[in-house]
Amino acid sequence: MFLQDKIEASIARRSRSRSPDTNVCRLVNGTGDGLDGLIIDDFAGRWLISVKEGAESPNLAPGLGYRAVYSKTLSKNEKSAPAHLGGDQLTARFSVQENGLSYWIDFQSGYSQGLFLDQRLNRQRLRKLGPSKTVLNTFAYTCSFGVAAASAGAKAVNLDLSQHYLEWGQENYRLNGLEPEESNFIYGDVFDWLDRFAKRNRRFDLVVLDPPTFSRSKTSGVFRAEKDYGALLQRALRVIEPGGILLCCLNAHHVSATEFRYILKNGLPSRVDLRQMPMPDDFPGSDYLKSFWVHL
Ligand SMILES: C[S@@+](CC[C@H](N)C(=O)[O-])C[C@H]1O[C@@H](n2cnc3c(N)ncnc32)[C@H](O)[C@@H]1O
Structure with a gap:
């Protein structure tokens, strides 16, 4: 099969499983769709091709159905914004829908576009x-x-080291008719704030832990998920209500689900219920994102 035929076949498979209130999905998922090294994400008709370092982006025929095509290289070191390849030139952010909720997407904002599509099932569960x-x-x-929690009537406190992303988050709340209360958007270091909440005896019914694989913070230093997840978990346990829930995610190719479960089990009280959430259907053949819902 030619490349274009394989891409068309993959797109056709995806369109069969699309729900009407969702206009974002992964159209091509590399080897899982028989297209090694090629990823195509659809953000409401604006397609984003991701290729491995050194690989060329394929030319996509306009008849495939996109409004715009952009491309970026998957690289650990170089994190540049997607480049325009065809169709409309995007000059502003735009909104997309996932299970009826809306999110702002920005192709000009840098390496990440605003929504991680692989977390769809966890957002839905929330x-x-x-x-x-x-x-x-x-x-x-x-x-x-x-946004997912607040849309269900929960009170969510969002914590991040980036003021820019927190403002983006507030815009996402507004986009869904939710009033973002300033005090529910905390700019700061997760480790530091988990300690502060614990000291103040502040407790939550659910804590989401979805850290990057690696990060550096002035307050808590270097965080390496596979090495430091246990410490993060211990701090999170101190701010959970008895009988509460933890959503523990790890985005790492080199740590298996069994290893991650072991890290979690090691730090959790015995006999807690751990349920793994699979990755969405439009990520066939992938298991890099491990998610466990932990019921304490
Ligand atoms: C991979 S993203 C998390 C994705 C997010 N959970 C989602 O599903 O949309 C990583 C985020 O962690 C933030 N971050 C990294 N280190 C941090 C730290 N020590 N404290 C607070 N936020 C941190 C970054 O600014 C970034 O926004």
């Missing part, structure tokens, strides 16, 4: 939490978990 629960969304980024 919406089943029920009203008047309290949620601490650590490493909040653009607060998509906060």
Whole structure:
């Protein structure tokens, strides 16, 4: 099969599983779709091709159905914004829908576009939490978990080291008709704030832990997920209500789900219930994102 045919076949497979209130999905997921090294994400008709370092982006025929095509290179060191390849030139942010909730996407903002599509099932699950629960969304980024929780009537506190992303998160709240209360968007270091909450005896019904694989903070220093997850977990346990829930995610190719479960089990009280959330169907063949819902 030619490249274009394979891409078309993958797009056709995705369109069969699309829900009407969602216009974002992964159209091509590398080897899982028989297209090694090629990823295409659809953000409401604006397609983003991601290729490995050194690989060329394919030319996509306009007839495939996109409004715009952009491309970026997956690289640990170089994190540049996507480059325009075809169709409309995007000059502003735009909104997309996922299960009826809206999020701002920006192709000009840098390496990440505003919404991690692989977290769709966890966001959906969060919406089943029920009203008047309290949620601490650590490493909040653009607060998509906060939006999902708040849309279900929960009170979410979003915590991140980037003021820019927290403002983006507030815009996401407004986009969904939710009033962002300033005090629920905390600019700061997760480790530092987990300690502060513990000291103040502040507790949450649910805590989301979805850290980057690596980060550096002036307050807590270097964080390496595989090495430091246990310490993060211990701090999070101190701010959870008895009988509360933890959502523990790890985005790392080199740590298996079994190893991650072991890290978690090691730090959790015995006999807690750990349930793994699979990755969404439009990520066939991938297991880099490990998510466990922990019921204490
Ligand atoms: C991979 S993103 C998290 C994605 C997010 N959970 C989501 O699903 O949208 C990582 C985020 O963690 C934040 N971050 C990294 N280190 C941090 C720290 N020590 N304290 C607070 N935020 C941190 C970054 O600013 C970034 O927004």
